[in-house]
Amino acid sequence: MHVNIPTRPRAGDLVILAVALLLLVELVYAMHWREAGYRARTVLRVAVPGHEWIQGAPARQGRGFEQELLDAYCRDNGLTWKLLETGTWDQAWAMLERGKADVVIALGSVPPAALAKRAVPGPAYARFNPVIIHNDRRFGVRTDCELCDQPILVSTNAALHDALQGRGDELDCTPSAVVGDGLDIVPLLDTLDGNQARFALVDEGRFRLWQPFYHRIRTSRALPESIPYRWYWDGTDQPLARSLEAFWTRMDGSPALADLYDRYFGFLPEESDPFELAHLLRTVGTRLPRYGATIARAAAQSGIDPLLLVAVLYQESRFDPGAVSKTGVRGMMQLTADTARRLGVDRNDPRQSILGGARYLRMLHDALDDPALDDDTRWLFALAAYNQGPGHLNDAVALARRLGGTGASWRELKDAFPKLAWERWYKDAKHGYTRGFEAVAFVESIRYYHYVLRGLVALERPEAQALAAVYDGPEGEAARARLAATPAAPTDASGPDVAAAE
Template sequence: MEQEQHGYQCRGAFVLVTLLLTGLVFFLYQADFSVKTSQPAQPVVVELKRFTLDTNPDPAPRGPARIIRVLSTRNEHVLATLSPYGSGFERELLQRFADQYDYSLYWMHSRSPEEAWKALTKGEADLFIGLGFEPSEVLHHKVEAGPAYAHYRPVAVSVKAPAGSAFCPDTVLVTANTTLSAGKLTSDLCGSTRRRLSARRLPTLLGNVAGSKDAVAVVDSGRFRLWQPFFPALKAVTPMGRPVPYRWYWSESRPGLARDLSLFWKSSRSKRVLSQLTELYFGFLPKHTDPYAMHQLVQRVRYGASVWGDDIVRASKKYEIDPLLLMAVIYQESRFDAEAVSATGVRGLLQITADTARTLGIDRSNPHQAIEGGARYLKSLWDSLEGWNLSKWDRWFFTLAAYNQGPKNLEKAREKAISMGGEGATWSELKSIYPLLSKRTSCRGNEAVRYVQRVRFYYYVLHGLVVLAGPEMEDLGALSRVVSLETSPFS
């Protein structure tokens, strides 16, 4: 299969990617707005007092004693909009707890962590899952802090690196829903003339920084990684301060709930769930986004959609594959080059082997047949995993690994995982197993891992671009008709 390609080594490409990607989202985020996603609609919300409440948290509530009033700020870590992989890391983690202990969730979204903290200490909520938050006051005796399940360091984000050792930006920006402070930017050479600006949402802040060569934003590295692909001109220019813990806080006024939460976080199940969700939502993200690679992705996807969009739409609907996922696979395989030939002899848009092409009865050099045949082969691999008892996404990741290195090598990886005491049922497990196959078999295990991770990343970026642009998105050509996905296995 084809490896990562890096063209565009000139300065002009940097300007182009800024115009194509940063420019795309910058004007949309000059004012706060509600993002329209291609995922199922979230419950209707209304303003009540100073919180935004979900009006239908559970279609069959189990009574007041089993309802948890949950407070959070609106952000990508809690409630996903960019990601195609689920409702959100924090939201899904809490739902796993609620399912295990038979609770219903009633979501309340606050404007800031400080506001949520005050509501929790006053008994107006039962649980606060604000991320990257440390209360300035000593913990209230009626509030318990859960264990820190992750740490992210605050970073200064800018379009350019600071000159020399002095770092004195004219403008410092922070978001209103974080406890990170502009005051964290300190230097012996800095005066007191810096302006501090704020924005309700992180993308608004990043858009403003991307549009200024002098402005700097203070964000935590965890949240910045989720947004950086859509602001490729931005980079973390310097780490700042000590790492910020991510944890839950809950009221002790409900002893039963407090006991269940404590038991959950002490259990081996929580560690397993935490590992799986971390891999699902963040495991594919690169440490840094290459702006030139992002430029190439957008350019080639635009080209592919304009030339073969109708074929992709037909194949996606016929074989129940998200068209954006299919596009991510095509991009990884050939960069939408219908004449691409790899060193191992595979060729065409989907880089299909000669044997597989004969089995499928297609001419792999014909792009129309290659798209239909590649989608059919992906679906056949998916169907072959029916009895493996996999989650939806692990099943797709296994399918991608089998597409890259063959179904027999997937079976070997699974068998080896089981022989080593595992279950062979998650991609997070097989990620560490595949490289071991390279030592004794013909399987290129490291390549399989890179392949799956790259396809996942491209899929995330394509989905995010569609979400951000909403109905105005035209770059995907014919695919713009189906990105809202009437019916799909991803709904």
């Protein structure tokens, strides 16, 4: 009987076999992805002109709304992202057309007609009206005819220009638009603030962020057309398109997106009150300096952003050491007699009140042990507890969960807290009735004041000079470092890269 005895393969044969298998895999891979139009990637290239929603400007508030969205998409898909900064929207669309960008974050812009088939739109996750603004030294729009008789400054945004032209079609006249090449909202606002023009047309979504720093500029009229904010991506890259469609299917209308929007914009009023802003600036300029060293010390000892502490002081007492509430709380930080006694401070002494109040706020923050709370939300919860007590905060969290939420979102608590003033809801609460609507108003006001104060510092406005007092001395060094470390533009902290557009 003949038996075939296997022999050990030679090393050369193994090398040839391995190379052949490798070539076969590469051929199959290339054929598959060529059919899908896919280009293997590790980096998502994102084109957009400089914009507040990307940069967290003007108050250097977090990483930026769009950066956090990009982080979320890239985490889901094992990518990093690179920002391709362009000067105009036309340049951003041209990069998508030439295949040099994968996504355009179209914050109110629309692609040119030539890109209509290639640029795939995602859902509109925000909409804003174009608004005509004016300096309060001049009249606003009194008659429709003034839209055609007076020059209107417009930034280089086709959607804004089209909205103005559409208004002209209704009026049977041509609005006198002055469109500047690369005219951004800041030089446009500066022009109006200097009383060098009467009208300008801006995107309300951007104007609301800047209005607190231009309190002489008011909204004169809103145009009816809404401008969508959405992403566009290259539809010829099918795997990319599918992944982005899946991401936005999950995100569109989701609690996560609503929470992110609330974090960056939920506290902004529809129209800033110029008298309130003037009073804030005057109070900070005249009353804050005498307590600056104490605020810096309290901020350093408690680990609280000194500007947040300034916002709390303004909300609580307007820096009046003799302030007394109808509920019996008093002093700079409006402490109850029981809280002051437990802290061992004299609440009528302004410096003891500041130090004790900051320490108490930190205690409330540290007592929140829910691991689902991020630090920003934890501070908002602590502020609500400072206003209505930790027991009522716990009731609001429990109610938010009963209503189907997580109990770890300030947006949810903004809905739940006011309900605790109604018997239908507070009868089942452990601590009963509370003025939950006051807690919401308290926290939202502090968020707004904090935003304004941070913006004044970030923009290096003259009004912010008085705020330097809260950073003076060695006690304020850590707080100054925290403020300086907050990025105003994209960084590589979580993988994204930054590049200039070609």
